[in-house]
Amino acid sequence: MSPNQSQDSQDIETATTAILPSPLWAASGQAALESSRILVISASATSTSILKNLVLPGIGHFTILDPQVASHEDIGNNFFLEGLDSLGKPRAEEAVRLLCELNDSVEGKANLSSLEEVLEKDPTYLTSFTLIIAHNLKLPLLTKLSTFLWSKKHGPSLMIVRSAGFLAEFFIQFHEHTVVDSHSETAPSLRIDKPFKALHDHAVSINFDSLDDMEHGHVPYVVILVQAMENWKAKHGGPPQAYAEKQEFKKSVEAMRRKIDEENFDEAFAQAYRAWTPTTVPSDIAALFNDDALQQPLTSLPTHSAIFFHLVAALKKFTSESPYTLPLSSTLPDMKADTNSYIHLQTLYKQQAEVEKARFKSLIGPELVIDDDTIDEFVRNVHGLRLLRGKPFGAFDRDQAALVAALSATPKEVATHLALSALSVVLAQGSSKDVTAVRLRSEVNAITGPFEWPEDAELNLGNALGELARAPTAELPNTAALLGGLVAQEAIKIITRQYVPVKGYCVIDLIGSWTGTIDG
Amino acid sequence: MNGQTHPETVDWPNRYYHIDQILDRPGPRTDSEFMAGDAVKDFLRNDCKILCIGAGGLGCEILANLALSGFKDVHVIDMDTIDISNLNRQFLFRPADVGRPKAIVAAEYVMKRVPGVKVTPYFGKIQDKDESYYMQFNIIICGLDSVEARRWINATLYQMADAENPESIKPLIDGGTEGFKGQARVIIPDVTSCYECSLDMLNKPVTFPICTIANTPRLPEHCIEWASVLEWPRIHKDKKLDTDNPDHIGWLYNIASARAKEFSIEGVTWSLTQGVVKNIIPAIASTNAIVAASCCNEAFKIATTSAPYLDNYFMVIGTDGVYSYTFEYERRPDCPVCGGESRNVDVNREWTLERFIESLTERQDFQIKKPSLSTSTPTVAGKTRLYFQAPPQFELETRPNLEKKLVDLVSEGGEISVTSTSLPFNLTLRIHYV
Numbered sequence: 035m036s037p038n039q040s041q042d043s044q045d046i047e048t049a050t051t052a053i054l055p056s057p058l059w060a061a062s063g064q065a066a067l068e069s070s071r072i073l074v075i076s077a078s079a080t081s082t083s084i085l086k087n088l089v090l091p092g093i094g095h096f097t098i099l100d101p102q103v104a105s106h107e108d109i110g111n112n113f114f115l116e117g118l119d120s121l122g123k124p125r126a127e128e129a130v131r132l133l134c135e136l137n138d139s140v141e142g143k144a145n146l147s148s149l150e151e152v153l154e155k156d157p158t159y160l161t162s163f164t165l166i167i168a169h170n171l172k173l174p175l176l177t178k179l180s181t182f183l184w185s186k187k188h189g190p191s192l193m194i195v196r197s198a199g200f201l202a203e204f205f206i207q208f209h210e211h212t213v214v215d216s217h218s219e220t221a222p223s224l225r226i227d228k229p230f231k232a233l234h235d236h237a238v239s240i241n242f243d244s245l246d247d248m249e250h251g252h253v254p255y256v257v258i259l260v261q262a263m264e265n266w267k268a269k270h271g272g273p274p275q276a277y278a279e280k281q282e283f284k285k286s287v288e289a290m291r292r293k294i295d296e297e298n299f300d301e302a303f304a305q306a307y308r309a310w311t312p313t314t315v316p317s318d319i320a321a322l323f324n325d326d327a328l329q330q331p332l333t334s335l336p337t338h339s340a341i342f343f344h345l346v347a348a349l350k351k352f353t354s355e356s357p358y359t360l361p362l363s364s365t366l367p368d369m370k371a372d373t374n375s376y377i378h379l380q381t382l383y384k385q386q387a388e389v390e391k392a393r394f395k396s397l398i399g400p401e402l403v404i405d406d407d408t409i410d411e412f413v414r415n416v417h418g419l420r421l422l423r424g425k426p427f428g429a430f431d432r433d434q435a436a437l438v439a440a441l442s443a444t445p446k447e448v449a450t451h452l453a454l455s456a457l458s459v460v461l462a463q464g465s466s467k468d469v470t471a472v473r474l475r476s477e478v479n480a481i482t483g484p485f486e487w488p489e490d491a492e493l494n495l496g497n498a499l500g501e502l503a504r505a506p507t508a509e510l511p512n513t514a515a516l517l518g519g520l521v522a523q524e525a526i527k528i529i530t531r532q533y534v535p536v537k538g539y540c541v542i543d544l545i546g547s548w549t550g551t552i553d554g
Numbered sequence: 555m556n557g558q559t560h561p562e563t564v565d566w567p568n569r570y571y572h573i574d575q576i577l578d579r580p581g582p583r584t585d586s587e588f589m590a591g592d593a594v595k596d597f598l599r600n601d602c603k604i605l606c607i608g609a610g611g612l613g614c615e616i617l618a619n620l621a622l623s624g625f626k627d628v629h630v631i632d633m634d635t636i637d638i639s640n641l642n643r644q645f646l647f648r649p650a651d652v653g654r655p656k657a658i659v660a661a662e663y664v665m666k667r668v669p670g671v672k673v674t675p676y677f678g679k680i681q682d683k684d685e686s687y688y689m690q691f692n693i694i695i696c697g698l699d700s701v702e703a704r705r706w707i708n709a710t711l712y713q714m715a716d717a718e719n720p721e722s723i724k725p726l727i728d729g730g731t732e733g734f735k736g737q738a739r740v741i742i743p744d745v746t747s748c749y750e751c752s753l754d755m756l757n758k759p760v761t762f763p764i765c766t767i768a769n770t771p772r773l774p775e776h777c778i779e780w781a782s783v784l785e786w787p788r789i790h791k792d793k794k795l796d797t798d799n800p801d802h803i804g805w806l807y808n809i810a811s812a813r814a815k816e817f818s819i820e821g822v823t824w825s826l827t828q829g830v831v832k833n834i835i836p837a838i839a840s841t842n843a844i845v846a847a848s849c850c851n852e853a854f855k856i857a858t859t860s861a862p863y864l865d866n867y868f869m870v871i872g873t874d875g876v877y878s879y880t881f882e883y884e885r886r887p888d889c890p891v892c893g894g895e896s897r898n899v900d901v902n903r904e905w906t907l908e909r910f911i912e913s914l915t916e917r918q919d920f921q922i923k924k925p926s927l928s929t930s931t932p933t934v935a936g937k938t939r940l941y942f943q944a945p946p947q948f949e950l951e952t953r954p955n956l957e958k959k960l961v962d963l964v965s966e967g968g969e970i971s972v973t974s975t976s977l978p979f980n981l982t983l984r985i986h987y988v
């Protein structure tokens with residue numbers, strides 16, 4: 035290589051290390067992070083642990099809202115306070131200063147008002163943020179905050195984090211959360227069962243007998259299966275249905291093999307089910323078509339959710355036309371083949387994907403102008419679309435039927451969650467000295483109403499209550515650090531709209547070393 | 555230096571307000587042996603000695619957590635220096651630290667931030683230290699991305715373990731992350747399964763057949779492999795490819811791009827080139843935090859007996875919600891480190907010794923390079939050396955065996971002992987011809 039080219043690569047290196055976007059969420063996710071504004075309520079050890087994991091990957095802005103000064107207790111368990119040097123200073127200011135040292139592209143601010151004041155005087159301040167995270171907030175205040183934010187349909191999501199000793203949970207309050215790029219691991223259909231015309235024509239044009247051994251061992255399995263299935267259909271009038279027929283089809287594929295070590299035929303044999311499995315619209319995507327949002331007139335506000343439903347409406351139209359599938363994916367997985375036959379096949383898929391994307395575009399309604407990149411991203415990830423509909427904080431605890439159902443599905447998660455709910459109630463009424471297992475139990479009863487606990491859940495509940503009575507106000511460094519990782523990760527998913535965040539409660543027990551979720 | 559100050563003089567009232575709620579009384583699941591109050595606090599803060607292996611993404615988190623949890627005698631080993639690409643997740647390092655040893659910078663930082671904690675760094679390899687060094691610790695936490703180093707420490711701790719002497723049993727807590735996936739596990743020599751038991755569970759690194767790379771490239775990855783596996787040694791002869799060197803990556807990127815163009819393959823990029831040759835999924839701060847916290851939580855529970863510890867494996871995946879799974883990873887009876895039984899291996903009776911050795915190096919559950927082989931059950935009396943990589947006279951003497959069939963060298967049901975510099979123990983295989 036010439037010296038010039040190596041100079042180019044130097045420049046690329048400099049550029050990539052300066053920005054440091056994580057390849058896990060790509061440039062679009064990084065841009066979302068960089069324009070995000072996060073409000074964190076309290077500068078507790080848990081809050082600063084969460085922030086640390088958001089500042090490092092590069093959020094745009096964070097504010098810590100906390101009027102308290104650092105106490106002896108605080109400086110003993112918070113890595114973002116400087117021991118006795120921070121004692122008596124506003125802990126929000128100290129934490130902001132030390133967190134900002136981690137990444138100088140992140141803007142941090144301390145707000146020494148109390149949340150009461152903000153809710154009283156200037157609640158719209160809260161809606162200027164992308165996301166709000168609250169740790170161990172007193173229950174009445176938490177209720178006020180969550181109620182206010184729930185009343186704003188397009189307001190920020192709220193992450194509610196509670197912890198005591200080895201036990202913890204968090205809940206994400208949002209009306210709806212749409213995900214286009216869920217990084218789904220499900221591979222999109224190759225449509226071997228209903229090949230598009232160019233694929234069909236290419237596959238049936240191959241005369242296997244005329245190929246030399248080298249060529250024969252390098253025909254991509256997709257081509258083998260399409261031809262085998264077309265032959266089968268010509269003979270039988272349709273694809274194999276019964277088990278015996280499917281075995282018969284596999285034998286017909288095997289019969290095309292020339293040599294025992296042809297890996298492309300190994301692949302064709304292993305993937306034969308793709309040839310008879312009908313490509314349809316996946317059920318969770320089909321469910322989107324019946325969503326309430328599509329039954330109403332589409333809004334012209336360019337929100338994420340409006341754009342999402344606008345495109346879903348077009349998708350619904352697309353799938354109601356032949357071949358009644360999602361638009362074709364342009365990505366062809368690797369398979370045994372020689373370069374030319376693979377690249378040729380890849381080109382066929384790419385060209386057809388372009389045709390279908392153009393058709394899809396033509397079906398998008400005129401109410402909203404959507405840029406091409408957004409449409410491309412939608413089509414590229416269409417098989418993994420996700421829509422989460424959330425509930426307001428506290429709704430689960432008030433819903434007897436949901437509690438009963440969740441208790442049988444996830445007893446230890448629900449028991450631990452109710453124990454934490456009870457702790458919030460007791461701490462709101464008095465001090466930590468009032469917390470006993472008996473008192474907590476009566477609060478759990480007050481939440482659930484008259485209720486027969488299953489035996490295993492009763493044991494889980496007893497363990498959780500005993501543990502909370504042991505350490506009702508303990509913020510353990512390891513619990514804080516673990517929440518720091520989990521909550522920051524969910525925050526990144528909410529902000530980037532990539533991957534799928536937790537819906538309901540995520541409950542953590544660091545004695546049993548488990549986490550679990552309640553769909554509440 | 556704060557680290558030099560005697561711990562008692564630094565503790566302020568209510569410093570451990572949070573942790574002491576746990577240490578002052580037992581919970582419903584706490585073992586009856588728990589000595590609540592001063593006894594456990596004294597042990598944790600004055601006697602307990604803990605080692606953290608690795609001062610990278612996990613190590614930084616582990617050191618901070620241990621210090622805040624009240625461990626005051628912490629040691630750390632790491633052989634690396636700080637690279638600019640570490641700064642987006644290794645939060646104890648600043649741009650001005652680039653080039654300095656990770657262990658030393660991390661230790662200084664934690665001592666400064668958490669007064670009264672003594673962190674003793676060692677800038678070097680874990681293999682530099684012997685059993686007497688590892689014997690001084692109560693607990694060892696491992697936050698490494700190297701399979702080889704973890705196998706070494708696992709085997710070393712098992713060799714040290716003497717059932718007669720409880721002090722010699724060193725709990726090993728191992729953490730690892732890959733993107734949104736992570737795991738933490740507790741390994742107690744002679745009690746639980748060990749790291750070696752689960753070697754075949756690791757994701758197999760993606761490798762492409764040489765014939766694909768050389769003759770039928772289809773993916774950008776194939777072009778990059780061609781540049782690194784075939785072209786680099788051809789052009790640069792003995793110069794070793796350094797995947798951290800931007801000039802080297804740049805060279806590969808250019809070569810791979812040219813090849814991709816020649817074959818009309820799209821998608822060779824700088825970051826893909828780096829990803830393929832380093833063969834890693836990038837680490838992120840949040841997963842590191844989850845796994846490090848989980849490891850330190852287990853260390854805290856083991857050190858204090860304030861709650862039962864993990865038995866013995868916790869894994870978490872954060873791509874679709876938070877999915878985790880806690881389970882007991884079972885011992886393998888034929889584990890070469892903790893099992894005692896020799897491993898049965900089926901061998902094609904047509905295979906030469908050379909083909910057999912090649913098959914060993916391909917196996918995910920062995921992960922060996924350049925093995926030397928001997929047998930206690932030769933077909934010809936006295937011919938116990940099958941193939942030795944070194945010294946040269948042994949290599950020369952045993953080389954002719956490579957072309958012989960294994961069935962003519964080792965009898966059916968016989969044993970082969972495998973050694974390798976990449977293997978911190980002897981592997982015994984029982985041969986069955988098929």
Ligand SMILES: [Zn+2]
Nearest residue numbers: 748751889892
């Ligand atoms: Zn083992």
